[in-house]
Amino acid sequence: MLSTEQSHTRARTTPHQRTPEEPSFLDLGVPAPVVDALATGGVLTPFPIQAATLPDTLAGKDVLGRGRTGSGKTLAFVLPVVSRLAAAPTRRRAGRPRGLILVPTRELATQVHAALRPLADATGLTTTTVFGGVGLGKQISTLAGGIDILVACPGRLEELIRMGHCDLGGVEITVLDEADHMADLGFLPSVKRLLDRTPADGQRLLFSATLDNGVDVLVRRYLTAPVTHSVDPAVAPVATMVHHVFLVAADTKADVVRQLASGRDRSLLFTRTKSGARRLARSLTAAGVPAVDLHGNLAQNARERNLAAFSSGSVKVLVATDIAARGVHVDDVTLVVHVDPPAEHKAYLHRSGRTARAGADGVVVTIATPDQQSDVRVLARKAGIAPKTVTVRPGAAEILALTGPPAEYVTPPVAAPAANGGGRAGGRSGGNAGGRNGGIAGGRNGANAGGRSGAGRNLGGRSTNGRGAVDPGVGGRDTGGRSAGAVGGRGGGRGAVDRSAGGRTAGGRTAGDRTTSGRSAGGRGGSVYTSSSDGTSGYSGGAAAHSERSGGRRRRPRRVA
Structure with a gap:
């Protein structure tokens, strides 16, 4: 099954058949085995960014893709990587991947790999991921067995290269996903060192919402005569997204947040700190609203387990920090709540982009206490949104209008007493x-x-x-x-x-x-x-x-x- 923004949302929220004017994946040059694998995963029609970029990427050109999250860009670069490597005469060698996809976070690496793997399996290609927070042993042994496509975070990949377990000299296609987020996290020096290790004549694809913070330097230095495709403004609100600002008293904020999270659909709540995410998840669970947290202090197996619980729907509420949530691509998130307003407008748009994905509708609520109201007004103006602002108290009709009837109360688990x-x-x-x-x-x-x-x-x-x-x-x-x-x-x-x-x-x-x-x-x-x-x-x-x-x-x- 394809784990992308396209896999289920297309069938559930925008079920339309391709018109004669719309190109199919076959029309765009995607090989038949890959098209069949897409259909098995429920993906039948290209999204605009895919239709725009595939003719150039499949032809081997360097491409700069600019599109917001949820626009379908994962398949826009996964498809040419799989298609071109499957047709290439070269074969895998130990420790020398043929395709490289660089991503900023572990979560994004996992989800890109989930979208990649069924397509690679259909063409006989091998894939793996490398990132920090887990042991090196399995990653080393997998690389030693030979890998066609490697999805990697920069830090761990550099570590493996220093140890002599990976050589990028055989990379034919390199993808840099969410380059703007790489820059925000300070990864650009590492990214440059890695790109310097790949052949200069290889194909390079770069996807980024913006070209600031040094991303433009990457484009000039590493892309050769790139073709630029932009299907959305660099950073822009989504038309299907409705924005609200709830003004609350400090002593009622916790109850308002709990009621917003108690609906029957998936909700994603953002906090400023890792400790705040942990406390809020436990507080909601104790109040009968099962929630999981996602932040940098979690071990990798815990991050994967919590994200899997949210993705599968066994838990409806995910509480996350900005960095951790950048790799969250989950369908059917109907509500995003900024429990702590973000510091700047780009973070607001990136957070909010977890809902209203791939044409679906979504609601975004920012919680503001009296001392935060002026900052939130400035934030909204810079983000280009006109939120509906209202003062609310627990039990307000405005909350019920967004969440619908609350989900059934879930008795909090009781930890087994220690002997x-x-x-x-x-x-x-x-x-x-x-x-x-x-x-x-x-x-x-x-x-x-x-x-x-x-x-x-x-x-x-x-x-x-x-x-x-x-x-x-x-x-x-x-x-x-x-x-x-x-x-x-x-x-x-x-x-x-x-x-x-x-x-x-x-x-x-x-x-x-x-x-x-x-x-x-x-x-x-x-x-x-x-x-x-x-x-x-x-x-x-x-x-x-x-x-x-x-x-x-x-x-x-x-x-x-």
Whole structure:
């Protein structure tokens, strides 16, 4: 299935058959196997930016495409990359991709790859993604096996090149997507270094909403006689988007936001900070409105899981920061709420572009407290919009008019209590297998067998028979202590059973896999929304259940004589 702005919205919101005057993908030169794959994904008719650019991109020309988000530009560059590489005589080689697509964020890399993969599969091409926030091992091994098309974020790609695992000398087509956002994030120096590594005679496609902040330098330096196609103004509001400003008192803002998020359709809420996104998502969930957060503090697996929950519709509300949401291309987002107004008008338009995609309708609401009203007026003027401004309180008719009847209340999930007040599998605070303050097998202050004071020092504790009472393999400090042991000893706290089952590993920082417990699934400050077959759902990881603090704090081990 194609995961693009075009895949489902075309069929649901703008269902029209191609007129004789409109070119088909076949008419534009797209190979039949690729056209069939498009049809399987529900894409039958080219969008304007695709119809405009494909004749030139398929002919091998350098192209500068200017179009707002939601205009269909992903397929505008994916189609020529797949079509031209499938027809080229060259073949893949280890560590030398033939096509390169550079994107600014992990989320965008994932979604571009989702649009690319079914088309590549239809033509026998191989693809992969590389970005930070995940281990290098799988990316290295995939590159070593040979890749036709690589979707990459600049930082991780440069790292792999420095390590000798990737060589851009065989790249035939290079795409730079959202170049303006690359500039906003300070990636242009890295992008230039990467482009310098690609052959100068290769084809290059650059897509950007604007040409400021150094993007024009990229065009002049790296594109040869580029053909420019612009289907929308560089940065402009969308005709199918309705804008509102809700003036609220500071003490009623939270309730107004909750009511806006409680509708039955998908909503995307923007906050200024990562911590604000995390707090708001949890607050909404606690109020019976399931929500997930998306921001830079989340581990990659948590970002993917939360975005998947939102994309699938199992969770209707996504709370995000600007940078994280730039890669969110989800159909049927009917409402965007600027919980914290953005600092400048381009950010407003980029945020708002998550709704009213591909011809669909959308509503944008900016929440403004009294001290923000003048800034919001300036913002609207620069963005070229005329929002409907009204003062609202919780329960106002204006809110209901936008959201419709609220969705059914969802009982907030209840986190499972930690055993004896501590972590599940060891760690300083206790747990089933060796918490310092309690636990079934080896807590420092209370245990069934071998705690420092619980079952007593006489059953494998620190004193009886010296440091290795009974037998060092049963409960002495040598084996039941901090490093390993069956049960007990002082290390029932940090290392009961062994260090990989109850100590720093299982209940502490890594838990076998950094995504299982400890700092884990939610990243340093985030959380993951999970659901199971029995209908239960809730957050895990981060600062919630199974956190590093409740599962085991790092502590330097003492030397044992």
